[in-house]
Amino acid sequence: MAINHDYAGRRFEASEPHEVSRVKIAEFAHAIGDQNPIYRDQAAAQAAGFRDVVAPPTFAIVISMVGSSVALADPALGLNLALVVHSEQRFTCARPLQAGDMVTAQTTISDIRAAGRTTLLSTETEIRTTEGELVCTAYSTIAERGGGA
Amino acid sequence: MTAPGPGAPVRYDDVKPGTELPQVSYPVTRLDLVKYCGASGDFNVIHWNERIAKSVGLPDVIAHGMFTMAQAGRYVTDWAGTGAVVVDFGVRFSSMVVVPDDDIGATIEVSGVIEDKLDHNRVALALTARSNGTKVLTRARAVVQLPG
Numbered sequence: 001m002a003i004n005h006d007y008a009g010r011r012f013e014a015s016e017p018h019e020v021s022r023v024k025i026a027e028f029a030h031a032i033g034d035q036n037p038i039y040r041d042q043a044a045a046q047a048a049g050f051r052d053v054v055a056p057p058t059f060a061i062v063i064s065m066v067g068s069s070v071a072l073a074d075p076a077l078g079l080n081l082a083l084v085v086h087s088e089q090r091f092t093c094a095r096p097l098q099a100g101d102m103v104t105a106q107t108t109i110s111d112i113r114a115a116g117r118t119t120l121l122s123t124e125t126e127i128r129t130t131e132g133e134l135v136c137t138a139y140s141t142i143a144e145r146g147g148g149a
Numbered sequence: 150m151t152a153p154g155p156g157a158p159v160r161y162d163d164v165k166p167g168t169e170l171p172q173v174s175y176p177v178t179r180l181d182l183v184k185y186c187g188a189s190g191d192f193n194v195i196h197w198n199e200r201i202a203k204s205v206g207l208p209d210v211i212a213h214g215m216f217t218m219a220q221a222g223r224y225v226t227d228w229a230g231t232g233a234v235v236v237d238f239g240v241r242f243s244s245m246v247v248v249p250d251d252d253i254g255a256t257i258e259v260s261g262v263i264e265d266k267l268d269h270n271r272v273a274l275a276l277t278a279r280s281n282g283t284k285v286l287t288r289a290r291a292v293v294q295l296p297g
Contacts, residue, residue, distance in 0.1 A: 034223045038231060058238070
């Protein structure tokens, strides 16, 4: 099944609010092997100038996937995840995500293009607090490799 | 060397463009990928199921690109020290990190160079990551806001 190019430019609904929790940040930091105390210990984070435990820079992918998974799992898009590899990723952030943030993720499929037998799909996901503060924008490009039937 | 952990904050005035930063090695095993699946919510089968990975033409289970990017992020935050904020971080995943099912796994070697000093206490780093002799990240760049 081919990717439906009509999805280029489509903006999806913002996700339900998602709480950034200390437990999830600590789990993520542990999984990437990062022992930095500001990801676990509120006092250490506050000594470094933050309100609460902060998240590692790439933690934003967890939140952005809440939004982008809605887009990428849309059956009419026709993406075969087993053939997908991550091609590019960028985050721009006004500040780190912190424990206690209530955020939504809203994804736009910014581009779909063919590159030989591979299809490249780019998304832009805005992570905002429920008060409307834009904390991070995640830009992703994934590649569905050709070769699927 | 192995990951040093975060040091004292780097002072903006002490940063010199062109300075090369020491290479750091980050190991990655199948267990790390399983943990990363759970922590990130990315359970794509190619990151944990060798049978399916091979059936879709991959050499073996491969690491999440985001796991590799996270190691590059560690490299940046460990260098910049406590209180620094990564405000812009982008990479291109140029090759896969293949993680065999043995007790050793793979290694991701990250190095960096101070690319530029920007306004508002910001510093741009150009990063390189290799695994098994191949560049796994290209066009990797982070902008860090230093405290103070």
